[in-house]
Amino acid sequence: MTPAAQPLRLSTAQPDFESAFQARLHWSADTDAEVEQRVASILADVAARGDAAVLEYTARFDQLQVASMAELELSQGELKAAFDSLPAPQRDALEQATARVRTYHEAQKRAAGESWSYRDADGTLLGQKVTPLDRVGIYVPGGKAAYPSSVLMNALPARVAGVEDIVMVVPTPRGEKNALVLAAAWLGGVTRAFCVGGAQAVAALAYGTATVPRVDKITGPGNAYVASAKRRVFGQVGIDMIAGPSEILVLADGSTPADWVAMDLFSQAEHDELAQSILLSPDATYIERVQAEIDRLLPQMPRAGIIARSLSGRGALIHTRSMEEACEISNRIAPEHLEIASAEPQRWEPLLRHAGAIFLGAFTSESLGDYCAGPNHVLPTSRTARFSSPLGVYDFQKRSSLIEVSEQGAQVLGRIASVLAHGEGLQAHARAAEMRLKP
Incomplete structure (x- = not known):
């Protein structure tokens, strides 16, 4: 039997709205003390013993027994073979997504990633020299799911920025390799790839081993162990961000089909139980219709249990006094993904200051941004969109001041x-x- 999905129902007119609203938003980035202790031990061990430690942890955590690191490295030939082995629709989809993501980041580089200078009247030159990082590491999650889109979103902006060496690490539990992930690595320009995951992979990238080259920056999402490891190696290397659970916020004026919005809420809730899906609307009747569609559509979803727990535990349907108030609340939430499900999205967009990505209009589902629209899907979470930006070309460059x-x-x-x-x-x-x- 499919469990019910009951997002918290709130109204900005209720006296206790503020306290209930804050309680629903709360999420702590603090990692379990046991996780932190184990990660610290793994990092220290890899720093001291290099490849030997990586091999031991890979055998322990991924049940992948090999005699040497060479057996964990994926050759360019293997990546290309994975691409060639895909059914034609998957090959075409990957190629089209790659082209769109690359084109977007090339435009981003032209707009914000070039060197510049000027001279004062007295002949003094002042400017900025923009240069790419030499080598970056990208972490690609494995295990429960495979994310070829994550490969593209991390590798392509690095390649467009001019990074020469892109080292990918991806866990392959029991040796199970995902062809889509390997194909995306080939299309994205990954130069070396290793079947290693977890904190030991982060350590290998940060400190270097006899086989895994030390990188300048590590990007890409992972579980609590990966997040803890990235936090601990920051300073030795750069990192992109410490990502929290996925989030979507939908601002709806009632003009978008209710089942579309319900499915958009599902699209983040299906990630895991801690994901957050919120609807803000001044139309109380519309909110009821969305809830009815949630109830109707949920039994059809393969990940219904996860969706139900996510919506019941962290989701919310909030009735606002107006769309203007909805925009104000959205700015306080600073969501990872922000959909404006409105007949007039351009009217409301200027009021929105804080979001990882803004999706304008009924036809712009968040899922299109995840895979193929072009902008990067690695976005700030947990209110960090107030002060940080999506992953981009600029994350794989550094700037030197020029003074003559x-x-x-x-x-x-x-x-x-x-x-x-x-x-x-x-x-x-x-x-x-x-x-x-x-x-």
Whole structure:
């Protein structure tokens, strides 16, 4: 029997709305103390013993017994063979998604990823030099599900940015390799790939082993062990973010078919029990219709149990006084995915300041963004969209300031620097500037 899905019903007019609303939003990024302790031990072991430790943990956690790391590496030939083995519809879909994601990130690079400079009137040059990272690692989840889309979304912006070496790690429990994931790695430009997962994979990428090269940055989602490991190695390497559970927020004026919105709420709820799906609408009758569609459609879903627990435990259907108030509440939530299910999406979009990705109009389901629309689907979660952005080309680049002071410019800047340096008590700074001054 399919369990019922009962999202919390709230109205902004009820006296206890604020406390109930905050309680429903709450999620802690704190990792279980036992997980943290085990991750710390794994990281230290891999840092000390390298390949030997990686092999032991792979045998223990993935039941994959091999004699050497060479047996865990996937060759370019194997990646290409996986692509060639796919049914034609899957090959075509992967190729089309790859082309769209690459085109989007190429446009992103042109807009925000190029070096620039200018000269002052005195001839001083100031600017910024943008260069790619040398080597990055991308973590691709395995086990319960396979995510070729995650490969594309991590590898393609790195490749567009100009990264030469892209090292992929993916767990293959009991040696089971997913052809779609390997094919996506080939299309995405992955240069080396290893059948390794968990905290040991993060450690190998961060510290390097005799076989796995040390990278400059690690991106990609994972379980609690992966998230904890990424947090601990930050500083040794860069990381993209510590992602929380998936989220979707739908702003609805009542014009979008209720079953479409119900399925969009399902699309995030089916990830896991902690995923959050929220509907905000000023139309109380429409909210009732969406609930009715949730009840009708749920028994048809293969992951009905997960969806039901997610919606009942963390979901909410919220009746607002207006669409304007719905937009205000959305900004407080700062959701990962934000759908404007409205006949006038362009009217409401200017009011929305915080979201990982904004999907405009009834035909723009969040799932299209996950796979093939073009923008990156690696997005900030847990209200971090207030201060962070989707994964992009800029995450695989670094910026160096360019300063070339002319002789004439040194006469002006030297005097300014001298005054400020003396004020800070840093006489050598002041003297270095003063030495360039003409008598």
